[in-house]
Amino acid sequence: MNILFDIGHPKDVNVFKNVIWKLQERGHEIKIVARAKENTKRVLEEYGFEYEVCKHHKQMIGKALGIVTNDIHLYNIAKKFQPDIFVSPGSPYSAHVSRLLGKPHIAFSDTEIAGLVMKLTFPFTDKIYTSSSFYLDLGPKQIRFNGYYELAYLHSKYFTPNRDVLKKYNLDEGYIILRLSALASHHDIGARGFTFSSEEDLINVISFLERYGRVIISSETKQWKTISDYEIKFKPGDLHDILYYSKMCIGEGATMASEAAILGVPAIYVSNTHRGYLDELETYGLAFTIQNRDEALEKAKSLLEDKFLEKSSKEKREKLLKEKIDVVEFMVNEIEGSYKL
Secondary structure: OEEEEEEOOHHHHHHHHHHHHHHHHOOOEEEEEEEOOHHHHHHHHHOOOOOEEEOOOOOHHHHHHHHHHHHHHHHHHHHHHOOOEEEEOOOHHHHHHHHHHOOOEEEEOOOOOOHHHHHHHHHHOOEEEEEOOOOOOOOOOEEEEOOOOOHHHHOOOOOOOOOHHHHHOOOOOOOEEEEEOOOOOHHHOOOOOOOOOOHHHHHHHHHHHOOOOOEEEEEOOOOOHHHHHHEOOOOHHHHHHHHHOOOEEEEOOHHHHHHHHHOOOOEEEEOOOOOHHHHHHHHOOOEEEEOOHHHHHHHHHHHHOOOOHHHHHHHHHHHHHHHOOOHHHHHHHHHHHOOOO
């Protein structure tokens, strides 16, 4: 069958890549449509995927006004491809166009706080798949599974860390990753993270963390020179290797926090918002959501002073992997089974 994947974020590429390859192995035709977001395009190209683009709007007003134009653009692409099913992480464009064409749309969603997008998407969606940790009840269309989307690309079955990245980027094991977010996505409305008031404020946090190891920054914003001084320019495909060999990930990005935790690296998510998957990862002792910056740094201190942190974190990861399902197999089977919705 013809399957159209609608992708908006670099994480979506990672979540769907093994699913797409497995579906292609089974003889299905795949069309990928992505937002014209630079990082998303770069990740798609790194994996060798062909794709078409819809416009990416950075500002909230642009996102709202762009719904109609992206709906039209996706409609034209779909009319040519003739998909039997639309698959997305919860795209309003696929939801609308699939309904216009009388085809099923299934969404693999993981963000509870994307309220506006849910309202635009789910009424036109046939099935909504969420982790069992997802804390919202979305009604009869919702299907829960015992896993996390990050397992679709970070389970040991699909990911083997490459130690060569350390030499490639002049790194030694035991560095700390500080993640800074632009907080500009639709689900970031009202979200607060570190709330740095000045560059000096950022420098003080870096100095605190440097007591326990080298600090490297991953940032969506280039607000101050200090950020570029601590930033490493790495290929997107090397990110998870860099995460795996780190001592800790602390920052404003929920995705990177969950990725680190699932790789057995303790993660501190500094935010006034919650994600169900991060709350559940906290029960494994792998992730911690903390709103107050000073409390987050105190938690970092207590973890980093633990001599057995790395060993115990990897053991917690093994426990997690044993208790969760193969998410790739689950997604492939559900996509194939949803054809006749």
